[in-house]
Amino acid sequence: ILNVEQSPQSLHVQEGDSTNFTCSFPSSNFYALHWYRWETAKSPEALFVMTLNGDEKKKGRISATLNTKEGYSYLYIKGSQPEDSATYLCASDSSGYNKLIFGAGTRLAVHP
Amino acid sequence: NAGVTQTPKFQVLKTGQSMTLQCAQDMNHEYMSWYRQDPGMGLRLIHYSVGAGITDQGEVPNGYNVSRSTTEDFPLRLLSAAPSQTSVYFCASRTRGTNEKLFFGSGTQLSVL
Numbered sequence: 001i002l003n004v005e006q007s008p009q010s011l012h013v014q015e016g017d018s019t020n021f022t023c024s025f026p027s028s029n030f031y032a033l034h035w036y037r038w039e040t041a042k043s044p045e046a047l048f049v050m051t052l053n054g055d056e057k058k059k060g061r062i063s064a065t066l067n068t069k070e071g072y073s074y075l076y077i078k079g080s081q082p083e084d085s086a087t088y089l090c091a092s093d094s095s096g097y098n099k100l101i102f103g104a105g106t107r108l109a110v111h112p
Numbered sequence: 113n114a115g116v117t118q119t120p121k122f123q124v125l126k127t128g129q130s131m132t133l134q135c136a137q138d139m140n141h142e143y144m145s146w147y148r149q150d151p152g153m154g155l156r157l158i159h160y161s162v163g164a165g166i167t168d169q170g171e172v173p174n175g176y177n178v179s180r181s182t183t184e185d186f187p188l189r190l191l192s193a194a195p196s197q198t199s200v201y202f203c204a205s206r207t208r209g210t211n212e213k214l215f216f217g218s219g220t221q222l223s224v225l
Contacts (some may be wrong), residue, residue, distance in 0.1 A: 022135060033211045036214070043216035044216050046213065049211050089154060089155065098144075098160050098167070098206070099160060100145070103154055104152060
């Protein structure tokens with residue numbers, strides 16, 4: 001079983017701060033790295049799916065980078081807003097056919 | 113477009129009872145999977161399927177059975193419920209392809225007393 005780790009476990013920032021989280025995953029047999037945003041009482045929703053080393057994705061104030069050789073991905077949020085408060089999950093696909101393994105998540109709280 | 117539909121939303125069982133959590137998707141997705149969510153542990157993969165008639169075990173399969181007789185449905189069966197199976201269960205689906213995202217159902221909150 002793969003081990004996908006996320007850090008930090010939780011994070012408290014002030015509105016307007018920029019922040020970033022880390023996802024580390026086994027670099028062997030890599031197919032894809034997923035990021036999901038999970039608000040309380042809702043279902044996880046996809047942010048990004050990245051497959052290539054050096055890939056960078058952006059969606060509004062949120063962006064992500066991928067290093068498959070060393071097995072890590074960063075998620076960045078620029079100018080955090082209270083509505084960014086959520087748990088951010090990453091998941092590694094090392095099978096190529098639906099066996100996605102998730103990390104425990106980073107819980108972000110943005111204070112006004 | 114309903115997406116991924118899970119039923120029931122809430123369920124309370126007694127130890128030893130059996131039940132089936134239903135999951136259906138209307139997006140013609142080949143891939144479906146079941147996860148459980150426990151505090152501090154994120155989502156853990158129970159079972160997954162890459163198509164009708166094809167299933168495989170995930171990280172925590174013990175105590176659960178699945179089958180995939182149609183593309184649309186992927187039920188999760190608890191044969192003899194245990195308190196350790198108290199959790200929130202999510203079904204997810206996606207189309208074939210390594211760069212395709214998961215779509216999640218709304219979850220089933222299960223308590224085993």
